[in-house]
Amino acid sequence: MKGVKIPKHKKLTQNKKIRIYNKPKIVYIPLVSQNDTNITVMVKKDDYVCKGDILGKRKGSFRIPIHASVSGIVMGFEEKDYMNGYKVKCVVIENDFKEKVADKPNVKKHITDYTKEEFIEIIKEAGIVGLGGAAFPTYVKYDTKQKINTLIVNAVECEPYITSDYAIVEEKCEEILEAIDAIVKINNINEAIIAIKTGNDIINVINNFIGTYPKIKVHLVPNVYPMGWEKALIKEIKNISYDHLPIEKGIVVNNISTIYAIYEALKYNKPLIERIVTFSGEMFKEPQNILVKIGTPIKEIIESIGGYKRYNDISLVAGGPMMGMTVSEELIISNNLNCLLALKDTETKPPLECLRCGKCIEVCPAKLSPVLIKDSLQKYNTLQSLEPNRCIECGLCSYICPAKINVRKCVIQGKKNLMKGEK
Amino acid sequence: MKKFHFGLGPFIKSNNKTSKIMLNVVIVLIPIIIFNFYKNGIIPYYYHRTDLLGLFYPLIFVAIGVISSSFWEFLYDYLLLKKRNDELKETLLNSYIFFPGLFLSLILPINTPLYILVFGCFIAIILGKMLYGGFGNNIFNPALLGFLIIMSSYSSLISSNGGYLNSYEIDGVASATPLSQITEQIGSYETLVEPYGNLWNFFIGTIPGALGETSFMLCLLAFIYLSFTKTIKWKIPFVYISTVFVMTYFIGNLNGLGIWYPLFQIMSGGLAFGAIFMATDPVTSPTTPVGQILFGLFLGILTVIIRYLTPYPEGVMISILTMNMLVFILDDIGAKSRFNFNHTLISFVLAWCLILGLGLYIGNSYKTTDETDNNFKVIEKSVDNQTYIYTVSQKGFSSTIKSEITIKDGKITNIKILEGKDSYFSKLTDNNYLNTLIKKQDDIDNVDAVSGATVSSNAVKDMIINTLKEYAGDNNEK
């Protein structure tokens, strides 16, 4: 994959210590996992929950539990804004600020002593999902009979503005390496590779501690977008292509923040109740990385870090400038939110006529032809042969278009038309 | 008040803009225009062949082209599409309005009357672009469409006005451009290149031709600049010119001609200009990479076919217009081949077979078994009272010319052609060429050849010269 060099804007939040905001008055825990709202609710109004108690379990094949991030009384259920643009049902808990934790079974002293089945059970019960933004249940990746040859730890973070992965590596590098070593031993993996972009000084931090771990290596990848995509990363590091899932070829890819969450689950039996979110952008007074509890309304957090520079022309974007969407201030923190941006709202002129220059086809990492998909949205047969379902929605086609057409929107529309046409 | 908008990403955009692309192309065309201002305006003025109007005429020509095409487009937008103000300004700045006129003025012969240029811009803009739905929806390259209609309607008018030659070159060479001789025979260094200097002249561009087409060097520099700034689809000219080079190399090699022959072919006929500026017009060329490569391959094949197997001298315009029609197929192949390369195998195999097959076929069709010297033979001679009647044969274009020449008192009085199967022979007899030769027999080297039958006319001239030599030889013996 060739990729495109896009401006990084990482300096706004780089090399700053992670702030902590863990005193929300009320939290709204969203009862949703991977856009699936089919959750069995296990609490009711006026129940008292401890921090880390299970509030609901997902139905279906991935039975991931959802935990409370504070201790307190359940006030009821409300619909709040979620990151996919819709409102979802949330459990409203009033924080009593006691941080009470229920008793847990004992943890083993050395985290390498767990067996594979215990390991999978622990990370399943801890509700660990991919913290890179996709929120895929992590235990599913390890729950396989196939031999895992390689574990690739994704510390690339190719989207602009986001530095949450870098921040956690800077502060908790030893713990992360210990966790990787444990995963490798428990699952009998041959090697572990940490993928970092060239030109990043994180490598110095890692190199300080990596000597004691013979099976862990660092691999530098080119500084282009979207290098953090699973398929592109595996192709770059191991030169292997796969069809549907990387486990076919014995490879597992995990985000580095997920690895730290696994560490906390193995070491302290702590479920996924908080995460680091990058608050960045030109319109924030003090952009930085913040450790927040899941369910916190973002209004409070923004006020606690100083608020906006100006009060008009702001676009609040959740999830990165290339693949995210604009949200309102009523959003709540969920486990798939890795970044919140306050960008200057630029005046959008209407797009010009398509020049048919072919640049969108050159840059597409999934080898699609976006301009042809745009032209054949109504013709089902042509649309089928163009395979818009391969699109990973990276946004490069709209980025590079000289006529400023939103090509990515047309490809997403193409996906929907294809689904409608199949019925 | 805080404003929150709802929309999907991406929220950062690159610096690419349509107007930047247009600007890059204009920047690159400026040296070409200046060079031809020098060649067609300054040099004739310097040699006192033309007046002040002729000095600036190339620049006026280009300016009229640009202004007229912008004017027609503005008229159409204002009156028929009823665009006003902002929308009108958007369209005028961003939709390539003056490019058809600019290119048209650079590929038309310089002696085209100005009203025909304006009419050509009208056809190019209205018929070639606006009636298809405006910018972005046209199928054919608008400049080439205008060029086609002008050349098929008014070619006699233009050539009678002077055609491609400016006032400096008008008494230089008999034929208009180097390539118009190629249909008669494979040519040799003497016939194709020598009359215009050497290959360096072709490279720099001091040969007769249209305003933009002659200079290969400037087009090459333009190509390098445009590829580095990623303005044009660079695969198309690269593959196009290489295909023509490879095929003409085969043809030349089979006839014993050296490396100068493919170089001559790619540097003449406006191939470089057409490949770099006309074939890569973004709207009418394929968008997928594989489609672009196939486009270039088939363009090269078509150009070689048209140059060698048809009477048209330059095949660039017709091949580009033909392939413009087939762009949708190429895009289809290109899109499917992104996932599965096997879809394209048939088209590539077909293209390579055509390249090899045609190269061999055309190369072999020129092979002649006769030797190249010993063209002249005296068959019969009869003397009758100081009147010599020679029956001679001379090698013509594709056969020998047999004729009977009567010489009396040292001067030719009659030429009667007994046998001649050359294809353009009727031109010789129709034009009273033979009478002209008889009248000017003292100065026979300076008689112009009949256009379109150069080799045959030269053969007749050689025949007369050789007969006169025979006569002189015979007379000296006495």
Added chain:
Amino acid sequence: MKMIKNGIINENPLLVLLLGLCPALAVTNNFENAYIMGLSLLFILVSSNIIISLLRKTIPDNVQIVVYVVIISTFVTLISLLLKEYAPSLNQALGIYLPILTVNCVILSRALAVASKEKVSKTFLDALGIGLGYTFALMLIGLIREVLGNNTITIMDGISSVTGYRMIYHVFPDNNFIPMNFIKEPSGAFIILGLVIALFNSIYKKEVKPNESN
């Protein structure tokens, strides 16, 4: 009257229904040829459709087309013989396109659609309208092609032996006008035809509102 107007404007066979394109491309390089062809078609259409309409109840369905062709060819032969006798140069100019009127789309389609079903009076009016429409369309195209391509308007040349006049007008002064060779060829004819069809339809056709959104 309405039917005649219908034939000329709403259902003009050449410009709206796009029937009978073959003679439109071939014989319109001369204004006179164009209108003579149009008038011949008018005569043949009217007369054969009247006969067909009179016989419509007696012709069985399975031999319809054969019988129609026989009737039409009678009148074509009539016209052809007339032209051969009185205007031989015109006959040569029209060439093969006059006998081809036997199987011309306009005549046959009108015979099948109208003459085999309606009364004589209706058929007569319809045929008159269609024939006039075709003639006007051919005259328009012939006028454009001849003025632009040849700088003349020939009104009576081939039939001069009948009328005794010869009318050829030069439009522009000969020195200043250069004829366009492109229009004299069939490809130019096609382009001019396309443009005339576009112009005609944009002026006269009723707007069809789109039912579904794009």
